[in-house]
Amino acid sequence: MRWTSILAIYILFWSLSVFISLPFGVRTHEEAGAELVRGQAESAPHSYDWRKWAIRTTVIATILFGLYYANYVYGWVTPADFDYTGTE
Template identity: 40%
Template sequence: MKWTSALAIFTLFWVFSAFFVLPFHGRRSSDDDEPLVAGQDRGAPARFRPGRVVLQMTIVAAVAFVLYFTAYVNGWADPDVLTGRA
């Protein structure tokens, strides 16, 4: 696998990991800590930390990529078999 293909696959895993990370981020709502600001949703997190979200996304994407790469190297995820060419 070329390094550009690996980078593209890792980027896809990184973007898709947002769907797994964001629902678990900010479990405490704004009502718990501070009064609501005009226009603020009651379910919005009290403090949004984008750096923490990016770190969690990177960890999830790295684990998923390692699993995929292991399957690719061992032939478990052979592109020819998956597309029906073999």
């Protein structure tokens, strides 16, 4: 596999991991004990630490990509494993 393909697939895994990691660790103003600003939604997060989110996302993406690449190299699961028609 070429390095450009590896990079593109890793970026796809990272993008997927963004949506996996976003809902975790979010606290609203009510949960944090802070006052709402006028016009602010009650569900808005109290604070946002992008470094923590980026690290968490990168770790998840690296683990998922590592599993994908190991499967690519060692062939643990192949398309033939999903052939339920009975033809070979």
